[in-house]
Structures are given as C-alpha cells and as structure tokens.
Amino acid sequence: MLSTNPFDDDKLHEECGVFGIFGHAHAAALAALGLHALQHRGQEASGIVAFDGSHFHAHHAMGLVGDNFSDEAVIRRLQGSLAVGHNRYATTGDTVLRNVQPLFADFEFGGFALAHNGNLTNAMMLRQQLNRRGCLFQTTTDTEVIVHLMATARSGSVVDRMVESLRQVEGTYSLVAAAKNVMIGVRDPWGVRPLVLGRVGDSLVLASETCALDIIGADFVRDIDPGEMVVITADGLLSLRPFNAQPHRFCIFEHIYFARPDSLVEGTSVYEARRRIGVELARESHHPETDLVIPVPDSGVPAAIGYAEESGVPFELGIIRNHYVGRTFIEPTDQIRNLGVKLKHNANGHLIQGKRIVLVDDSIVRGTTSLKIVEMMRRAGAREVHMRISSPPTTHSCFYGVDTPRKEKLLAHRMSVAEMAAYIGADSLAFVSLDGLYRAMGLPGRDPANPAYCDACFTGEYPITLTDRDTPTDANVTYLSEAHG
Numbered sequence: 001m002l003s004t005n006p007f008d009d010d011k012l013h014e015e016c017g018v019f020g021i022f023g024h025a026h027a028a029a030l031a032a033l034g035l036h037a038l039q040h041r042g043q044e045a046s047g048i049v050a051f052d053g054s055h056f057h058a059h060h061a062m063g064l065v066g067d068n069f070s071d072e073a074v075i076r077r078l079q080g081s082l083a084v085g086h087n088r089y090a091t092t093g094d095t096v097l098r099n100v101q102p103l104f105a106d107f108e109f110g111g112f113a114l115a116h117n118g119n120l121t122n123a124m125m126l127r128q129q130l131n132r133r134g135c136l137f138q139t140t141t142d143t144e145v146i147v148h149l150m151a152t153a154r155s156g157s158v159v160d161r162m163v164e165s166l167r168q169v170e171g172t173y174s175l176v177a178a179a180k181n182v183m184i185g186v187r188d189p190w191g192v193r194p195l196v197l198g199r200v201g202d203s204l205v206l207a208s209e210t211c212a213l214d215i216i217g218a219d220f221v222r223d224i225d226p227g228e229m230v231v232i233t234a235d236g237l238l239s240l241r242p243f244n245a246q247p248h249r250f251c252i253f254e255h256i257y258f259a260r261p262d263s264l265v266e267g268t269s270v271y272e273a274r275r276r277i278g279v280e281l282a283r284e285s286h287h288p289e290t291d292l293v294i295p296v297p298d299s300g301v302p303a304a305i306g307y308a309e310e311s312g313v314p315f316e317l318g319i320i321r322n323h324y325v326g327r328t329f330i331e332p333t334d335q336i337r338n339l340g341v342k343l344k345h346n347a348n349g350h351l352i353q354g355k356r357i358v359l360v361d362d363s364i365v366r367g368t369t370s371l372k373i374v375e376m377m378r379r380a381g382a383r384e385v386h387m388r389i390s391s392p393p394t395t396h397s398c399f400y401g402v403d404t405p406r407k408e409k410l411l412a413h414r415m416s417v418a419e420m421a422a423y424i425g426a427d428s429l430a431f432v433s434l435d436g437l438y439r440a441m442g443l444p445g446r447d448p449a450n451p452a453y454c455d456a457c458f459t460g461e462y463p464i465t466l467t468d469r470d471t472p473t474d475a476n477v478t479y480l481s482e483a484h485g
C-alpha cells in the first residue's frame with residue numbers, strides 16, 4: 001500500500017506544462033514542439049492525445065519530450081487536427097506510466113483527454129468520497145478526481161460536466177482538455193498557474209507559457225483569465241465564467257524561477273521581472289566592496305544582470321554550467337543531489353582567483369546548491385564570497401503545484417539568515433525583501449490585506465483552503481508496480 005498524500009512525506013509534487021492545439025493538420029507534431037519548449041516545467045514524463053474526427057490516439061512515455069516524440073512513426077500515429085499534451089514533473093520514485101497525462105477516459109459523450117498543471121488541495125478528500133461511491137481509480141494523481149467527478153455528474157455535455165466537477169475541487173489548475181471536436185482550457189478562479197492563448201494561421205493554441213507559442217510560430221493572443229473557461233470548436237472560441245470570482249493570486253515563484261525567461265506571463269516579461277528583482281536586491285541589501293557579480297546559472301542570470309547594473313560592479317560568468325545535466329532538484333536522494341550540483345556547475349577559475357565576489361541565485365530551498373557553489377568558489381581562490389538571493393527566504397512548502405520539499409527540509413524554515421550564511425559558508429547572505437519583490441513587479445510594495453500574488457512559500461499565507469493538509473484522509477491508494485515506458 002502506498003499513500004499518495006503529498007503532505008505526509010517528503011515526496012515532491014508535480015509542477016507541469018500543458019499544451020493544446022485545435023484545427024491544425026500537424027497538430028501532434030506542433031504539440032510535441034510545444035511540449036519541448038515547456039520541458040523546464042516537467043522532465044519526468046510526457047504524453048500527447050490526438051483526435052482525428054472519429055478516433056483518439058495517445059502516446060505516453062517516461063522521459064524527455066525529445067526522446068519520446070522525435071520518432072516520425074509516433075507522430076504519424078497521433079493523427080488528427082486536435083492534440084493536447086502534458087509534461088510532468090514529479091520526483092517520486094513510484095511514478096508509473098499510468099500516471100502520465102493527458103489522462104484519458106471514455107464517457108457517454110465520447111472520449112475525453114485531460115492535462116493539468118497545478119495541484120488540487122482537496123483531492124484526497126474527494127477521492128475517498130468517490131471511492132465510497134464505487135469509483136475505481138486508475139492512477140495516483142490528484143487530477144483523476146476531476147475525471148470521476150465528471151463521470152458521476154448529473155448533467156450531460158462535456159462542458160457542463162467539467163463545470164460541475166471543477167466547482168467541487170479546491171486548489172490550483174490550468175487545464176487543457178479535448179473531447180470530440182472540442183478543446184477546452186480552464187484556469188482556476190485565483191489564477192495561480194499560467195495559461196495563455198495563441199493563434200497560428202486559423203488554429204488556436206493553449207499553452208502554459210508563451211515560449212511554447214514562439215517555437216511553433218504562433219502569435220500570442222492573450223492570457224486566459226483567472227476563472228475563465230474557453231471552449232474552442234470549429235465555430236470559434238466561447239469564453240465562459242462559470243465560477244465564483246476570487247482575488248487573483250498568480251504564483252510569484254513563476255516569475256522568480258519557474259517560467260522561462262523568454263516567456264511573457266500575466267502581461268510581464270519574466271526576464272524583465274527577474275532583472276528588476278536583481279536591481280531591488282542591490283538597492284536594499286548592504287552591498288559590500290566587491291570585484292565581480294557572478295550569477296549561479298542559469299536561473300540566477302537575469303537577477304545578477306540587474307544586480308550588477310544597479311551596484312556598478314562588473315558582471316562575469318564565473319560559473320559555467322554543463323547543459324547536458326537535468327535540474328539538480330529532480331535527483332531523488334540527497335547524496336545524488338549533492339553530486340548533481342558538481343556535475344552541473346564548474347568554476348571559471350581564472351576569473352575567480354583572488355577576487356571578492358557576489359554570487360546571485362534565485363532561491364535557497366534546501367541549501368544544497370548554495371553550499372556547493374560557495375565551496376567551489378573558495379576552492380577556485382575567491383577571497384570573499386557574498387551570496388545574494390532574488391527571492392525572500394523560502395520558509396513554507398507549496399501546496400499549489402510548485403515542487404518544494406516539506407517545511408522541515410527548507411533551510412529558511414530551520415535557520416535565521418545569519419545561521420544560513422554560516423551553513424553555506426558565505427561571508428554574507430541577503431535575500432530580497434517581500435516589498436522589494438513586489439516593487440520589482442511594478443507595485444508600491446506588498447499590500448498585506450490583498451497581496452497581488454500567491455507568495456505562500458515566503459509568508460505561509462495560503463490563499464486557497466488546504467483541506468487535505470488540515471484534515472488528512474487515508475484514501476487507501478494501492479497500485480501495481482509497472483515497468484517504466
């Protein structure tokens with residue numbers, strides 16, 4: 001027996017990328033390209049479901065998009081002008097192929113494929129209720145509760161069933177779904193996770209980020225609004241607002257780390273946001289006499305550019321990244337994660353020798369990366385190593401879809417800033433303040449009564465109810481071990 005309760009262990013929950021295209025002769029090929037551009041949102045597994053006017057075709061596989069969808073035969077099999085796809089990011093060892101999305105189910109109205117980015121915070125509770133009503137779950141994902149809620153819904157059409165189901169779920173979701181001759185996109189009423197609309201020729205596209213539009217030559221049309229459901233058919237796009245309005249709370253961590261810097265999310269360039277956070281960081285933290293500003297690649301680069309610009313200290317690439325290694329975070333054990341940092345980065349020794357440096361990274365989670373990088377800089381002969389972080393201390397876990405470990409493993413939860421500096425071996429350590437972060441986003445500061453973003457990982461203020469965390473259920477989840485595909 002295996003518990004899937006994300007709150008009872010250190011298993012990391014998934015962050016994901018979603019993509020869909022309606023009305024294109026090469027839908028599956030473009031979906032594969034879109035997923036490739038969204039690879040940073042999930043590297044564990046991916047899947048595409050296509051619809052050819054009468055039949056659905058699916059391919060799901062563990063591993064990277066390029067490894068699974070570069071085969072012409074695979075794409076050829078995914079016939080049709082409608083395709084939806086998903087990249088999954090989950091770091092548990094128990095992943096099985098059946099958890100790979102898009103999920104697919106046969107309904108009275110026909111086939112239905114569902115791709116989800118986000119995390120439902122009452123999924124365990126709903127799962128238990130559905131189990132008692134006789135629903136047999138095929139996967140251990142939170143997303144499957146939507147499918148069962150749809151199956152047990154009273155109303156008939158795919159849209160009505162989706163609306164009825166989504167009114168019962170709590171948490172975050174950006175969904176892309178396909179049924180017979182229709183593609184549906186939905187964002188939760190808080191708008192925590194991104195979803196954008198694009199157009200290529202006469203075809204409409206839905207994607208987590210605009211970088212997935214760029215790769216297929218699609219134009220960005222607009223963001224899907226929080227709480228909006230778009231229903232795309234041969235007749236065009238129908239926009240519905242079926243949910244109670246909520247204050248908007250886009251995830252600030254998408255800007256800090258998760259989204260690609262060449263993406264435009266919620267009307268803001270991710271690169272610009274990161275650069276401006278670097279400017280704020282340099283303005284507000286004590287800036288020591290130093291010779292160089294060095295980013296921890298790649299995610300620290302835009303903030304380091306902003307920091308260097310504001311402080312007037314030269315920016316140099318003092319750490320070189322090996323691009324053929326995945327993100328450190330996806331390594332399943334601490335030992336391998338430690339090794340991963342070394343595999344990924346190397347000091348550009350001749351620059352560092354004898355220098356006083358400022359390192360800029362986007363976040364400290366467990367502290368593994370910072371500890372190794374500071375040590376690497378000292379070995380390369382740095383005289384002083386000052387660490388600057390372009391987010392506030394990460395003190396709380398995310399329950400809304402970003403992959404963070406449980407609170408006890410977060411360095412900032414256990415230690416003060418001074419203790420963290422000593423732990424990572426830095427001469428000084430500073431984080432951007434919450435207000436500085438909001439200023440970088442173009443606001444006067446953080447309005448504590450109505451913050452413009454979800455910043456729960458920094459404040460512990462969770463805007464959406466955490467039913468499963470607060471009233472854990474035992475949903476008795478068992479599943480067979482399966483060969484990884």
Ligand code: AMP
Pocket residue numbers: 257296299327328329330361362363364365366367368369370402403404
């Ligand atoms: P850690 O080494 O545990 O302190 O993690 C911090 C490093 O991981 C930083 O360099 C970040 O760029 C990166 N990071 C932060 N959050 C995440 C995440 N949710 N998934 C993957 N990597 C992350």
